[in-house]
Amino acid sequence: MAEITFPLQNVDSIVNFYRNEVLTGQEAKQFTKGDLTPVPRPEAVQTLYMRILHLLYRFRPEFNSMVPLLENIQDPGYYEGVTAIMSVYTRMRQFLPLCLVYDFSLNDLLAPKKQKTLVILSAIMNFLHFRKERMVLMLEKQAKFRADMDKLQTFTRGNQEAEKKIEQLTTIPPEQQAEADELAAALSELQATTVHEYQEVNIKNDNIAEWKTKIAEKTQKLSQTKVDVSNLKDDITKLKSQIVESPEELKSQMEKMKEAAKKIKNSIAETDEYVVEMQNRVQSVAHTEAELQQINGLLQDLESSMNNTRLRQEEYQELLVQSEKMQKELKSLCSEEVQLKRALGMKLDKECKQNIRRQKKRETTEQHVQEVLGQCNQIHQKREEMADKIQAITGETRQVKAKIKSLRDVCNKETEKAQALFDTLSTSLDGLHKRIEMHITDLKLHQDV
16 A cells, blocks of 8 residues: 555545435434544444445345355354455455455454445445446447447448449340340440541541641731731831832833732632631531530430330239239148138147146145245344344453453553552662672671681
8 A cells, every 4th residue: 555546535535425426214324424434444444345246246235145055065154243344355355456456355344444444435426436437438438339220221221222223224134135235236236437537537627727727828928918018108108208100110110019918818718718618617527516415315306205115014023923923922822721620620629738737837836935035034133132142242242352352451550550560679688688688798707807
């Protein structure tokens, strides 16, 4: 007990805790502070330990005083008073190391001391607080585990149902296998044609993009040429104002400008023609895409219609199977009715015989129970007698202990008196011896003279 690793509680908190958490009924009302201080009562401490063991291990207090009814034990009544204390002692020796108390002895039950009992009770109180917290956590974990298990079961059921549905949807009945093969072949052909058409559309889109880039370049060139023409016109107007040119040169320049304008107009017309052609091609591609979407819609409608026909055929087959089962069940029920009528007669006969046997067994069991109850009553009477004897013996032992204490006190007083007389006698004897020695020395001196 030199190194205590748990908090020590005062007497009031210990009494309140054990009255509220451990003891019940009259025991809780009768348990007070006087049972622990200034000198703990052994009976209260023993009952408290018994209730603690009952709370923790479901070991009832009356089980502590039970003695096995064996033939080898002589006079088992003498063991009844000792077995209760020894059983509590052994079980507390097994339990208290969990509370970090390792020096529990038999004197802590028979003659408990205040400080030691308070330390043990505070250790048990600490353990019960820890146990309560752990129990709450374990209950929460159990609730979570049960909820998770329920979720897992629901998920597994959903997975199984989904797998069954997938199997039903993926499996094709043999009657519709030929149609399914034909549809699969048609779908593969349509997919191949759609892929080919998509490739052509992509090629056309690439060509359209190239033509658009070319058109953009040409429009840029046209805009640049227009800018150049406007610049040239400005330059011409400026030059006309500054220089007087010859008419021949003007004609030649005008012809050149007309030829350049014609070329530009021709290029613009060609680009317009290319743009019109590309727009026509784009419209044809959009028309083909619309046709492909219509074909896909028709295929989806075909699939939905096939699924509906498949479901109807399955329902029809299930109805046929159910009708056959119902006919077989009707036949089996008719045969079972005949068998049940025969079996009822047999069961009634057997029940009559069993009732007779049960009555006999009940009578025998009641007789046996009464005999056992009689034996138990005799044992309880013996236990009560032995308890009375033990109480009388304990009273006699207390009286003897009191007499022994009084005798010890008287003996101590007499020994003190004898010690005082011995001291006086020893001092007087020492004086006599000294006087005798003085007389002897005086006599020797007279003789010498």
